[in-house]
Amino acid sequence: MNVPFVLANPDLDKDFLAGATEAGLTTLEGHRSVGGMRASIYNAMPEAGVDALIDFMADFEKRKA
Amino acid sequence: MSRLYNFSAGPAMLPETVLHQAQAEMPDWHGSGASIMEMSHRGKEFVSVAAEAEQDVRDLLGVPVNYKVLFLQGGASTQFATIPMNILRGKSKADYIVTGAWGKKAVSEAKKYCAVNVAASSESDNFTSIPAFESWALNQDAAYVHYTPNETIGGVEFHWVPKIGEVPLVADCSSTILSRPIDVSLYGIIYAGAQKNIGPAGLTLVIVRDDLIGSVLPITPSVYDYAKQAEADSMVNTPPTYAVYIAGLVFKWLKAQGGLAAMGEVNRRKAGKLYAAIDGSDFYRNPVKNPLALG
Numbered sequence: 001m002n003v004p005f006v007l008a009n010p011d012l013d014k015d016f017l018a019g020a021t022e023a024g025l026t027t028l029e030g031h032r033s034v035g036g037m038r039a040s041i042y043n044a045m046p047e048a049g050v051d052a053l054i055d056f057m058a059d060f061e062k063r064k065a
Numbered sequence: 066m067s068r069l070y071n072f073s074a075g076p077a078m079l080p081e082t083v084l085h086q087a088q089a090e091m092p093d094w095h096g097s098g099a100s101i102m103e104m105s106h107r108g109k110e111f112v113s114v115a116a117e118a119e120q121d122v123r124d125l126l127g128v129p130v131n132y133k134v135l136f137l138q139g140g141a142s143t144q145f146a147t148i149p150m151n152i153l154r155g156k157s158k159a160d161y162i163v164t165g166a167w168g169k170k171a172v173s174e175a176k177k178y179c180a181v182n183v184a185a186s187s188e189s190d191n192f193t194s195i196p197a198f199e200s201w202a203l204n205q206d207a208a209y210v211h212y213t214p215n216e217t218i219g220g221v222e223f224h225w226v227p228k229i230g231e232v233p234l235v236a237d238c239s240s241t242i243l244s245r246p247i248d249v250s251l252y253g254i255i256y257a258g259a260q261k262n263i264g265p266a267g268l269t270l271v272i273v274r275d276d277l278i279g280s281v282l283p284i285t286p287s288v289y290d291y292a293k294q295a296e297a298d299s300m301v302n303t304p305p306t307y308a309v310y311i312a313g314l315v316f317k318w319l320k321a322q323g324g325l326a327a328m329g330e331v332n333r334r335k336a337g338k339l340y341a342a343i344d345g346s347d348f349y350r351n352p353v354k355n356p357l358a359l360g
Binding site: 002024025027028034039047 | 067069070071072073074075077078079080166215216217218219220222240241243244261262315319328331332334335336338339340342343346347348349350351352353
């Protein structure tokens with residue numbers, strides 16, 4: 001229910017979080033003790049929200065890789 | 066107004082239909098002329114709301130009749146202390162399986178009330194795995210075995226239930242409660258903070274087997290005494306009435322979605338596609354080992 005992930009290049013973390021927030025995908029920052037990202041996908045997170053996150057990740061990768 | 070997709074570990078999103086229903090009913094609940102949050106917890110309106118919420122939890126999870134369903138306060142962290150207070154039953158030791166930060170916190174709290182044996186821990190690999198069951202150093206005379214089926218910080222999740230024999234199994238299910246079907250009869254206690262899958266923060270669900278309650282440590286405050294709370298329908302003192310009401314709406318929503326089998330299906334799909342996106346790219350990396358392995 002909690003999916004942590006990291007960017008291979010952590011210098012892009014801030015850009016990722018800012019871009020995600022702009023796309024309406026919020027609170028993806030990992031817990032302060034571990035860093036990186038964390039997507040919690042509990043019951044009330046619609047499947048469309050997960051799809052939107054996956055689309056954003058692919059788009060971000062395309063722009064920054 | 067457009068709704069965000071909020072990926073917070075909690076407080077987390079609530080179903081939009083629940084928020085709209087709560088909004089519509091807030092000033093005048095079912096023609097009563099009052100808001101639920103203004104009503105006496107002893108009045109027939111709220112008593113019916115609380116009773117229905119309990120029945121819906123029982124229906125959704127298939128809770129056997131020999132288990133109490135309690136709506137308590139203080140979050141899962143309060144249970145870290147109240148569990149040993151309630152179910153040591155004259156024993157002096159408890160076993161803990163630590164696969165993340167929450168399990169570790171549970172240990173440090175329990176140490177105030179009993180001798181804690183950390184029977185297994187994955188701290189040495191930074192909480193990214195579950196120690197092999199064969200390596201667990203369990204005590205046959207432990208009062209219970211505590212574990213955290215889903216650690217929200219590191220993300221380690223059990224997809225199997227430890228078979229530990231006669232010693233009661235205690236599970237902090239804050240992250241996974243109501244997200245898929247489980248067999249309640251395998252557990253002594255299942256507990257969960259509400260703010261991830263149930264409703265507003267502060268409310269705490271505790272499902273406890275009858276034979277484990279009734280012999281608390283003498284220091285136990287009455288509001289933390291499972292037997293007294295069960296006797297008083299979770300109303301030893303004024304319960305968090307509005308939180309119970311919202312949780313009740315969430316339970317109805319879960320039933321309307323098709324119950325936990327249907328939720329489990331959707332949740333498996335959500336996790337599967339997100340992990341696939343991470344694993345299919347060199348740009349992203351997942352620190353948890355075999356997150357979806359069925360073990």
